[in-house]
Amino acid sequence: EAGVTQSPTHLIKTRGQQATLRCSPISGHTSVYWYQQALGLGLQFLLWYDEGEERNRGNFPPRFSGRQFPNYSSELNVNALELEDSALYLCASSLGGLRTEAFFGQGTRLTVV
Amino acid sequence: DQQVKQNSPSLSVQEGRISILNCDYTNSMFDYFLWYKKYPAEGPTFLISISSIKDKNEDGRFTVFLNKSAKHLSLHIVPSQPGDSAVYFCAARVEGNTPLVFGKGTRLSVIA
Numbered sequence: 762e763a764g765v766t767q768s769p770t771h772l773i774k775t776r777g778q779q780a781t782l783r784c785s786p787i788s789g790h791t792s793v794y795w796y797q798q799a800l801g802l803g804l805q806f807l808l809w810y811d812e813g814e815e816r817n818r819g820n821f822p823p824r825f826s827g828r829q830f831p832n833y834s835s836e837l838n839v840n841a842l843e844l845e846d847s848a849l850y851l852c853a854s855s856l857g858g859l860r861t862e863a864f865f866g867q868g869t870r871l872t873v874v
Numbered sequence: 875d876q877q878v879k880q881n882s883p884s885l886s887v888q889e890g891r892i893s894i895l896n897c898d899y900t901n902s903m904f905d906y907f908l909w910y911k912k913y914p915a916e917g918p919t920f921l922i923s924i925s926s927i928k929d930k931n932e933d934g935r936f937t938v939f940l941n942k943s944a945k946h947l948s949l950h951i952v953p954s955q956p957g958d959s960a961v962y963f964c965a966a967r968v969e970g971n972t973p974l975v976f977g978k979g980t981r982l983s984v985i986a
């Protein structure tokens with residue numbers, strides 16, 4: 762069974778541009794989470810989608826947005842990129858329900874120059 | 875306000891010895907706790923979890939202990955192996971399908 766897949770693996774953008782990151786969850790998983798790991802920091806929660814709806818968002822500005830498609834895959838969009846947006850962006854999926862662990866993809870390394 | 879704290883940024887242990895990684899939390903609503911292991915440039919890998927109704931969960935070389943009164947959990951790795959060298963993240967969630975809250979991680983180095 763395929764795990765969580767993210768694309769692209771690496772992305773280089775110029776300040777002010779927009780970035781789009783994609784995530785395919787494990788088959789059967791309906792919840793998708795996005796996390797940011799900046800250099801030297803832990804995993805910061807960004808967004809949570811479940812059954813196509815945004816359920817919660819972390820303490821990030823509105824230029825971080827996303828969506829979940831009917832097949833439960835998800836997209837993270839970052840507008841007006843800033844240098845400090847350079848980070849590893851991780852997507853995770855879970856079955857939902859009580860006490861289920863989340864499984865992570867390998868991440869997308871976004872570099873803003 | 876950091877709800878999950880891993881106060882040791884790094885830990886070095888000799889191969890064959892026990893590694894003990896610690897984690898403290900502040901939110902009494904957390905009822906499920908997890909440990910993840912992360913290698914550079916890879917996503918975190920789920921290791922072991924424990925629910926708040928238990929105080930110990932064991933899986934092979936990995937054991938997680940939960941002390942609810944102290945709001946403290948620990949991960950024991952016995953015996954430690956060089957391949958265990960990675961960053962370990964403690965995570966917690968409030969009951970239900972809610973986002974995991976992560977600590978900042980502890981870098982474990984197992985020295986041969």
